[in-house]
Amino acid sequence: MANTARYYFVTREEAKKVLDACPDAQWRLVFALCRFGGLRCPSEIVRLTWSHIDWDNGRMTVPSPKTEHHPGGESRQIPLFPELVPHLQEVFEQAEPGMEFVITRYRCSNQNLGTQLRRIIGRAGLKPWPKLFQNLRSTRETELAEQFPMHVVCTWIGNSQPIAAKHYLQVTAEHFQKAVQNPVQQVAALHRGSAQAPRDVQADGASRTGNDAERGDASLGTHEDISMVGATGLEPVTSWV
Known part of the structure; x- marks a missing residue:
C-alpha cells in the first residue's frame, strides 16, 4: 500500500x-x-x-x-x-x-x-x-x-x-470542493423551485378550463397504455451477453 x-x-x-x-x-x-x-x-x-x-x-x-x-x-x-x-x-x-x-x-x-x-x-x-x-x-x-x-x-x-x-x-482538495459544491447548489435550486411552485400551480390552474384539464389528463394515456410498460421499467428487455 x-x-x-x-x-x-x-x-x-x-x-x-x-x-x-x-x-x-x-x-x-x-x-x-x-x-x-x-x-x-x-x-x-x-x-x-x-x-x-x-x-x-x-x-x-x-x-x-x-x-x-x-x-x-x-x-x-x-x-x-x-x-x-x-x-x-x-x-x-x-x-x-x-x-x-x-x-x-x-x-x-x-x-x-x-x-x-x-x-x-x-x-x-x-x-x-x-x-x-x-x-x-x-x-x-x-x-x-x-x-x-x-x-x-x-x-x-x-x-x-x-x-x-x-x-x-x-485525492486533492479540489476533489472535495467539487463534491461539496455541486450538491449544495442543487439543494439551493430545489428550495428556490419549491418556494415558487404554489404561485405557478395557482396561476396555471386559474388559466385552464375544464375541457383543458380533461385534454391534459388524456395526454397521460389510458390505463391500458400505462399497464403495457411492464415490470421491467421503461428500457426494452435485453438479454445479457
Missing part, C-alpha cells in the same frame, strides 16, 4: 513560483518537463534530443530506460502540451547549431538535481515537498486523469493502470 502521507500535489500556482525562481531556461525546461510532461528525472530528461521533438505534429518521443526491457517500452510519445511549448522554444532558440541534446547544462552524474531543486523551491518561498520529482509526475498524472481516459494517461506517463492507482493518483 502506498504511503499517501508522502503524496504532494504541486499546484499550478506553486509551479509558476518555482519556474520564476529557476536560474535559467534549461532549469525551467527541466521543471516543466517533469511537472507538465510527466517525465522521469533525470533518466528520461537527459536522453531527450531535438530529433525527439516533432513540432509539426505536436508530439514528443520520450526515451525511457526504465521500461525499455518491456516490448515496445524503449520509448513513448506524449503531446507537446501547451505548458511545455514556450520552455522548449526558449531553449531551442538558445541552443548552439548542431546541438543534439535538449538539456546540455545539467547532464553530469555529479550534479544532484534534487539538491538544486530544493534550493530553487526555497528561493520560490515554498517548502520542499516529499519525493520531489515523483510527485511532479504524480501531480501531472492526477491532472490528466481528470481529462482523458486512463489508458491514454498511462501511455503518456509510461506506467500501468495498477501502478498509477497505487502510487501516483492523488
